[in-house]
Amino acid sequence: MxxxxxxxxxxxxxxxxxxxxxxxxxxxxxxxWNIGKRIIDEQGGKDTAEYGQGLLQELSN
Incomplete structure (x- = not known):
């Protein structure tokens, strides 16, 4: 060959x-991208969560 x-x-x-x-x-x-969009949606459309909300900590657990 x-x-x-x-x-x-x-x-x-x-x-x-x-x-x-x-x-x-x-x-x-x-x-x-979809995860980030859902996080922002969960935060009421804000780029950052309110202090003490702990959304990312809860997700990481």
């Missing part, structure tokens, strides 16, 4: 892996 054949197979696998990485990365960024 020619070296070109192996290089083509390698290229197919590398491209497939890269697609998986990009898809997974997008899904995680989307999840983090």
């Amino acid at each position: 020619e070296n070109n054949f192996y290089n083509e197979i390698k290229s197919i696998l590398i491209n497939a892996r890269n697609k998986v990485y990009k898809t997974a990365n997008f899904a995680m960024v989307e999840a983090y």
Whole structure:
């Protein structure tokens, strides 16, 4: 078999892996964005919670 054949197979696998990485990365960024949005919604639309509310502490537990 020619070296070109192996290089083509390698290229197919590398491209497939890269697609998986990009898809997974997008899904995680989307999840983090949605989590942040929900936190702000839970805080009544404010960027920060009132002192002592403990929302993030409760979530981390």
